[in-house]
Amino acid sequence: MKDKNSIKIKSRLQKEISTNIVINGKKYLILTEDVSPFRQFVNTKIYLNGRIISSRxxxxxxxxxxxDPEKKMVExxxxxxxxxxKMxxxxxxxxNMTPSKYLDEVKFLLKKKENREALKVLLQALKKYPDDAFLLSYYGCLEAVILKNHAFGIETCLRAIDLLxxxxxxxxxxxxxxxxxxxxxxxxSAGKKKEAVESFEKGLSFDSDNRDIIWEMIKLGIRRKPPIPYLKRSNPINKYIGMILHKITSKSK
Structure with missing residues (x-):
C-alpha cells in the first residue's frame, strides 16, 4: 500500500489535511478540514474516483x-x-477476511469487554457469510445479551445449530x-433459566471440562456432578479434584 501525504495550511485560521491512499488498486483521497476556530466541528470526507463515499x-x-483554540483545533x-x-x-x-478471521477478532473484542464493537464486526461478517453457523451463533447470542432482542437472538442461535x-x-x-x-x-438474558441450564448441560455432555460453561453454571449456583460419580461428594478425592477445577474456572473468568 502506498501513501502520499500532503498538508496544506492556507492561513492561521484555515486548516486542511489531505492524504492519498492506494488500496487494492483504488485511489482514495481523505480530506479533513476546519474553516476557522469558530466552526463547531471538523469534517473528514473520503473520495473515490472524484465522488464522496463517506463523510464524518x-x-x-x-x-x-x-x-489556545487554534492550536487545539489543529490537534x-x-x-x-x-x-x-486507520478505519x-x-x-x-x-x-478480505475469512469467517475464522472474523471470529478471532470477535473473540478478541469480547475478551476486552467491547461487546458492541464485536456485534458490529459480526454484522459486517454476516454480509459476506450470511450462512456461516459460527458467526450466526455468536451473533444470536449478542443480539439477545446486548440488544435484548431475545426471541430473535435465541432463534438465530437455534438456526446456527441446525446449520452446523x-x-x-x-x-x-x-x-x-x-x-x-x-x-x-x-x-x-431472556430470563429463561431452565432452558439456559439445559443448554449448558447439553454443552457439558460433549465437553465436561469446558471452562466457560462451568463458569456460567457456577454463577447460577448450580453444582456439578462429583468428578468421580460413584464416590460421595464429601469424599476427599472428589473434594480435591473439585478444588482444582474451581481454581481453573476462576482463572478463566
Missing part, C-alpha cells in the same frame, strides 16, 4: 474554552484525519459446547 463530523464546541484535525485513515485500512482488511448439523458431515461434537454456551447465554 466531530464536534468541537469546547475548543473556544481552551487556552483535533490531525487526530481525526489519522483515525479515519479505512481496517475496513479494507475486513473485506447440516453443513458439517462429521465432528460436530467438537463445536457443540460453544454453540450451546451461546444459546444458553441468550436464554439467560
Amino acid at each position: 463530523n466531530i464536534e468541537c464546541k469546547d475548543v473556544l474554552n481552551s487556552p 483535533i484535525v490531525h487526530q481525526q484525519h489519522q483515525t479515519i485513515i 479505512l485500512n481496517k475496513d479494507n482488511e475486513r473485506r 448439523n447440516n453443513t458439517t458431515p462429521f465432528g460436530q461434537e467438537i463445536f457443540y459446547p460453544t454453540f450451546y454456551l451461546n444459546i444458553g447465554r441468550a436464554y439467560l
